[in-house]
Amino acid sequence: MKKTLLFLVAGFFFLNNLPAQKPIEQKEIRLVQYMPNIPFPYKMKNWKDIATKQDRLFYDFNAKGQNLPLIWWDDSQINFPFRTFGLPSYVDKRRLGGNSYESLPTMGSLISASLIGVDKSNDDGKDYVSMIRQFFNKKNGTNLILNGLDRKAGESFWYEIWPAMAYSMLVDLYPQKTEMQEPMKITVDNWYAAIQDLSEGREYPDFNFTAFNFKNRKGYYNKV
Numbered sequence: 001m002k003k004t005l006l007f008l009v010a011g012f013f014f015l016n017n018l019p020a021q022k023p024i025e026q027k028e029i030r031l032v033q034y035m036p037n038i039p040f041p042y043k044m045k046n047w048k049d050i051a052t053k054q055d056r057l058f059y060d061f062n063a064k065g066q067n068l069p070l071i072w073w074d075d076s077q078i079n080f081p082f083r084t085f086g087l088p089s090y091v092d093k094r095r096l097g098g099n100s101y102e103s104l105p106t107m108g109s110l111i112s113a114s115l116i117g118v119d120k121s122n123d124d125g126k127d128y129v130s131m132i133r134q135f136f137n138k139k140n141g142t143n144l145i146l147n148g149l150d151r152k153a154g155e156s157f158w159y160e161i162w163p164a165m166a167y168s169m170l171v172d173l174y175p176q177k178t179e180m181q182e183p184m185k186i187t188v189d190n191w192y193a194a195i196q197d198l199s200e201g202r203e204y205p206d207f208n209f210t211a212f213n214f215k216n217r218k219g220y221y222n223k224v
Helices: 002-013 047-058 103-117 128-135 159-174 178-198
Strands: 072-074 084-086
Touching: 047 103, 084 128, 103 128, 103 159, 128 159, 128 178, 159 178
Parallel strands: none
Antiparallel strands: 072 084
16 A cells, blocks of 8 residues: 555656656755754754644534634535535634535644544544545546545646545555545546646656646546
């Protein structure tokens, strides 16, 4: 599974058959040499404690206060027959509820919590990890993990690549959740097909596709 994750990342950002670049040599700057690696006096925040408290706040359905709770249930079941959850992109009561939220805050919150040892696949009996599969846009035929529940490709490179990478991180963090792997594999296959299409007639892929609709070309998003 780690090989698949590496393939996903490498496939987007490294080009084939290019000559290796000469390593950049570190230049010594005299004044910088006198700077300590850790300034003094200095006190490091307990980031693990902060991340733990953040996780508890994000996933507290009973939190009280302005714009709280931040989390809500989404029972729209757009892509799969199970409920999922939403988190706002920023704290604003107008952004709470519904099914038009982004995948980046939800997956980001799962990744950060998992990295500090919180098992989000069994958090108070709730499997938040498997719920993230709802972001695999299969109902509309796109068959990609995207930043929303009903999105199409061809609008933003960052918003279309990063959700798949974040999802792959969760697959790597939870290898026992085998049901998570198939959406990732289909997404990787479709992006690989996109890279091949972008390379057609060129020595390397043309990544200038921010406003490019692949679906109008070969329709490979609809092949699964």
